[in-house]
Amino acid sequence: MSRVDSRFVWVVACLLLASTAASAHEARPAYLEIKEIAPGQFSVLWRTPVLAGMRLPIVLKLPDDVKNLREPNVQELSDSFVERRWIDAGPTGLAGKRIEFPGLQLTITDVLVRVELLDGRKWTAIIHPSQPWVEIAASQTWLGVAGTYIVQGVRHILFGADHMLFVLGLLLIVKDRWMLLKTVTGFTVAHSITLAIATLGYAEVPVLPLNAAIALSILFLGPEIVRSWRGETSFTIRHPWVVAFAFGLLHGFGFASALTSAGLPRHELPLALVSFNVGVEFGQLGFIALILALERSFRILEVRWPRWAQLLPGYTVGSLGAFWTVQRVALLFGGSR
Numbered sequence: 001m002s003r004v005d006s007r008f009v010w011v012v013a014c015l016l017l018a019s020t021a022a023s024a025h026e027a028r029p030a031y032l033e034i035k036e037i038a039p040g041q042f043s044v045l046w047r048t049p050v051l052a053g054m055r056l057p058i059v060l061k062l063p064d065d066v067k068n069l070r071e072p073n074v075q076e077l078s079d080s081f082v083e084r085r086w087i088d089a090g091p092t093g094l095a096g097k098r099i100e101f102p103g104l105q106l107t108i109t110d111v112l113v114r115v116e117l118l119d120g121r122k123w124t125a126i127i128h129p130s131q132p133w134v135e136i137a138a139s140q141t142w143l144g145v146a147g148t149y150i151v152q153g154v155r156h157i158l159f160g161a162d163h164m165l166f167v168l169g170l171l172l173i174v175k176d177r178w179m180l181l182k183t184v185t186g187f188t189v190a191h192s193i194t195l196a197i198a199t200l201g202y203a204e205v206p207v208l209p210l211n212a213a214i215a216l217s218i219l220f221l222g223p224e225i226v227r228s229w230r231g232e233t234s235f236t237i238r239h240p241w242v243v244a245f246a247f248g249l250l251h252g253f254g255f256a257s258a259l260t261s262a263g264l265p266r267h268e269l270p271l272a273l274v275s276f277n278v279g280v281e282f283g284q285l286g287f288i289a290l291i292l293a294l295e296r297s298f299r300i301l302e303v304r305w306p307r308w309a310q311l312l313p314g315y316t317v318g319s320l321g322a323f324w325t326v327q328r329v330a331l332l333f334g335g336s337r
Contacts, residue, residue, distance in 0.1 A: 028258050029110045029126070029152065030058050032099070034136075036118045037086075040093045041069065044085040049109065055081050056107055061100040065090055079207040079257070093117075094136045104132035108159055112152065114268075124148050126155075145268075146275040153279020156258045157287075162214055162324060163251055164287060169221035169317045171291060173228050173240050184288065186241040190248025191255055192277055198256035199273045205253045208332045214254050215324035217247040222318020229314065255280055 033045040046060045060083070069086040076082075089097070094115075101111055104127065111127040113134050124145045127134050157163055170187070174180045197203045220243075224236045236243045259272055 028156075029112045030056065030101075030104075032060065032111055032113045033116075034094070034114070035116045036093065039118065040091055041086070041088050042094065044083075044087060046083040046085070047080050049080050050078070056109060057103040058107065058109075058111070059102045061102055062087065063089070063094070063097040063099070066094075096135060098133050098135050100133040101127060102132065105129045110152065110155065112148075126152055142271065146271055149272045149275035150279040150282070152258065153255075153276040153281075154283040154286075155279075156255065156276075157280045157283035160254075162218060163254065165317060165320060166214075166218050166221065166247065166251065167284060167287060168291070168313075169218060169225060170240055170244055171288065172225045172313060172317070173221070173237060175228075179240060180288075182241040183244045184284075186245035187248040187251070188281060188284070190245040191252030191280075194249045194252030195256045195277055195280075196273060198253050199259050199269055199276075203253075207257060208328065210250065210253050210257075212325060212328035212332050213250050215321055215328050217250060217321075219318060219321030219325050220247075222314060222321055225314035225317060226311075229311075 028049045028051075030049060031045070031047040035043045037043050044060075044062075048056050048058050050056075067088045069088055073084045074081065075084075099113075104111060107129055109129070111132075111134075113123075113125045113127055115121075115123040115136055122145075123136070125134060126148055167187070170183050171180070174183050194203075198205070221236075224234060227234055228237050255276075259269070259276055
């Protein structure tokens with residue numbers, strides 16, 4: 001397909017991503033951990049993420065017959081609010097009881113729930129806005145837990161508009177399928193490395209500078225896309241896989257925030273890491289496959305689009321990158337709350 005014929009594919013994808021521009025990182029989940037410390041008694045850790053300096057409007061609502069054993073403790077961190085509680089759920093415990101998350105339906109984020117009982121049973125689930133409640137059930141196999149994190153990885157990449165916009169920007173620069181394979185591989189290897197490093201606790205990047213750097217990576221691609229369309233060249237145009245690898249290291253730390261911010265126990269991190277990364281790859285490859293399928297469809301249909309439609313994708317990538325960069329730098333230096 002000629003470059004002109006394919007533009008509407010990129011326009012549609014850019015507009016879909018732009019529709020979630022204001023909530024690029026809202027996909028970072030809330031986290032609820034419940035551990036049984038004595039028959040019918042539990043410690044509760046409830047963590048809600050902070051978006052653009054504001055706590056997401058999600059509330060934890062325990063069953064009505066649950067009583068506090070001591071006063072809750074609340075801690076404000078740079079990227080989240082953490083509440084610790086100690087509760088008595090009575091002689092039957094929490095089995096079969098419903099825990100609700102009012103306000104979750106007003107967001108696009110999820111709640112990762114992890115339960116440990118005295119008898120050794122463990123249970124992990126992801127709660128979506130469409131059903132903002134959970135009932136404590138039986139234990140899961142490791143395959144069930146892995147499936148939970150795979151789903152979370154897919155949702156994180158598909159709802160992370162900044163990550164998807166970066167991938168789209170790379171697609172706009174790549175000129176052939178072989179280079180596309182090298183570019184996607186470079187991005188995958190890079191973000192897998194830093195995702196593992198950050199999740200296992202070997203390195204840590206502050207959230208606000210990281211988000212600003214990710215936005216800057218998208219802004220960087222905007223002029224490169226326009227330069228490519230003009231027939232000009234640059235290091236990025238000649239070697240997009242190198243740029244994909246370099247910026248992929250940054251994006252890997254961004255992916256890791258979905259796990260590290262949850263505060264998962266260390267013994268569960270390896271399974272969570274592998275499964276979550278598999279989910280991220282499924283989501284990323286699914287997005288690329290969709291774009292290529294649309295590209296082939298419009299090539300077969302021999303669709304032609306006006307000049308403004310040809311130019312819109314590159315300027316959309318650059319404009320959103322600039323917007324996010326300014327917004328996140330302002331947050332970084334305390335210019336906005």
